[in-house]
Amino acid sequence: MLPTFLTVLATTLSLLIVDILFRGVVIANFPAALIAGAVIGFLNGSLKPVLSALSLPLNFATFGGFSLIVNGFCFWLAAALVPGFGVHGIAAFILGPVILSLANTFINNYFVEKNVALKGSENKAQLPSS
Numbered sequence: 001m002l003p004t005f006l007t008v009l010a011t012t013l014s015l016l017i018v019d020i021l022f023r024g025v026v027i028a029n030f031p032a033a034l035i036a037g038a039v040i041g042f043l044n045g046s047l048k049p050v051l052s053a054l055s056l057p058l059n060f061a062t063f064g065g066f067s068l069i070v071n072g073f074c075f076w077l078a079a080a081l082v083p084g085f086g087v088h089g090i091a092a093f094i095l096g097p098v099i100l101s102l103a104n105t106f107i108n109n110y111f112v113e114k115n116v117a118l119k120g121s122e123n124k125a126q127l128p129s130s
Helices: 002-021 030-054 056-061 066-081 090-126
Strands: 025-027 085-087
Touching (some): 002 030, 002 090, 030 066, 030 085, 056 066
16 A cells, blocks of 8 residues: 555646746646546556557557657646646647656655665664674
8 A cells, every 4th residue: 555655646746847848838736746646547557558459550660759749648648637747738649648757767766765774773673693
């Protein structure tokens, strides 16, 4: 349960970064960002693989460029489903998910490093001293 919560929290923080960088991405408040983070995670886990499989010929023909459209569509769909979260303009549609992915990767790696450091210190505390 905690890893899922940390993933949603990382996506939420990444969305807030995207909101700062792009005028076309609008997030009304933190609860809207939290819900949007959960919805984006759900869409990326359920709908995006189906869309990617269906668009494989287009993706192949565009050397992977069509995957930006699939990512943008999932991002836009999350905005359509969550009140207080909006995506306006082609730059936000295409570049918003790219920045979201980069920020999310950075934040998730930070959480993983902290989690490993915490687990390492717990293991040291449990070892008998000689």
